[in-house]
Amino acid sequence: MQGVWTVDHVRSAEERVMAVVPAGTLMRRAAFGVATEVAGLLARHTGGVAGRRVALLVGAGNNGGDALWAGAFLRRRGVAVTAVLLAPNRAHPAGLAALRRAGGRTVTGAAAGAVVAAADLVVDGIVGLSARGPLRPDAAALVDRITAPVVAVDLPSGVDPDTGAVTGPAVRAAVTVTFGCRKPGHVLAAGATCSGVVRVVDIGLGPELGEPDLVLLEPAEVGAAWPVPGPDDDKYTQGVTGIAAGSAAFPGAAVLATGAAVHATSGMVRYAGQAADAVRARWPETVTTGAVADAGRVQAWVVGPGLGTGKAGTEALTHVLGAGVPVCVDADAITLLATNPGLWDAREPDTPVVLTPHDREFARLAGEVGPDRVAAATRAASQFDAVVLLKGHSTVVAAPDGRVLVDRAGSAWPATAGSGDVLTGLIGSLLAAGMDPWLAAGSACLVHGLAAELAARNAPIGASALLDAVPDAIRAVRAAAGASMAAGASMAAGASTAAGVGAAAGASMAAGASTAAGVSMAAGVGAAAGAGAVARWTPAAGDGSVSAG
């Protein structure tokens, strides 16, 4: 898992480190990381570094200081650096002096627009961890003039550092170079999109950071935990998933949710409901009945997709909540709980529940999501004593015990009708296999996003295609896991680290999973989908971090 830390925790860690290192050390480490990334991008994409034009957008604080120091380092490589001072009287004094000593130029006011428009690359040092609200009008007007790729310092300006919310104009970076660790603004809401590829520069905060506030699952760990049959297994030992979904009006939801459970594990799937004929026709390996009461024993239930909110749906929900096994509650079942909270009384005490609302369902169940998606999901998880998977481009999964993970979709391809039914079926089968509900929800989400990318290959898809790609997605995460295990084994056997890393990188590329960079999981798909300039500037696959030197 990769950790993500809130601004308060980053600041505390910074204070502790700053107390024991000479003044200015952290800023110079940070700035050196920015300069390294900028020089690398210039070299790879313009064929050189010396003589290239870099514009620095410099705000009033230390974020601008980082940009100015980075400019000073870039001058040593012969880059033509011009700093646009947005608050000339408050620009970081030491950074400004360093840039000027190194031969960098500064501009203010009306001359700035032309400098920004003519740059080969723009560095965004407008505002960082102290950001409040969107870009101010003067900065927004300059950002509008940018045609070159942007490297954001620490965080794209205009993005809320702790929620990723963007409420007005914001910088859209090709690369964000951040310091010490990822912050929530890099992975949540619109901030995840504005950040582009995130590079983490080690400035020595690591030992002081403590437990992360959020985590990101890695494809390799999902692959390692994915349940597959062992030599002693049969169809029952791997968990029987019950699907209470679909109706005469919506048989498709039942077919999709059941299909996901069929693909996810080798355990048995029982379907119960009004779409039994359609399910049996498409998935002959399932056992079908007309009502949940007749379904027989299962190890987890999925309830809701296409179920309807009438009498049959209410009866099905009441039955599964009282069955004493984990339940994934989705779609119409969420609406039923929202409109009739008394239905919660049917829940067998201690039954693990996973709720999978999108924003409108969440609002019905627990009030408006608001700008802080982590706070909303955490609040609902505690209120309902359930894992809450709040869907979005970045999906937040909160457990009642306070654990929170974020799944940053590598693409928007999962946004298609029926996609949620597939996700629910995946979660249900992982619950039936006995996986921790929070991990089950997060793992299903990661595989679901990867399946969408593999299916789409850069063209729109429907949920059936996504479903068909689930086995390939599972193969990919299992291959990533195999590669890490092989790498670990060879390192333990005394093989060189480089060989291990190379093997892992090769295997994850073969698997279509670009893991540590956390960018598009289907290699190349995300880059190809981006706007021309951004795609051209997407960094080469790397390990997602650079040394501060």
Ligand SMILES: NC(=O)C1=CN([C@@H]2O[C@H](COP(=O)(O)OP(=O)(O)OC[C@H]3O[C@@H](n4cnc5c(N)ncnc54)[C@H](O)[C@@H]3O)[C@@H](O)[C@H]2O)[C@@H](O)CC1
């Ligand atoms: N504290 C440290 O140890 C380190 C900090 N570093 C840098 O310092 C940054 C934080 O610096 P600061 O705390 O000085 O603050 P920032 O540079 O983030 O912000 C400066 C000022 O901008 C103003 N502001 C807030 N929102 C704005 C908006 N939307 N538009 C325009 N102006 C806005 C505020 O008055 C704020 O004080 C980090 O993001 C990072 O770049 C790095 O140098 C690494 C070390």
Ligand SMILES: [K+]
């Ligand atoms: K910034």
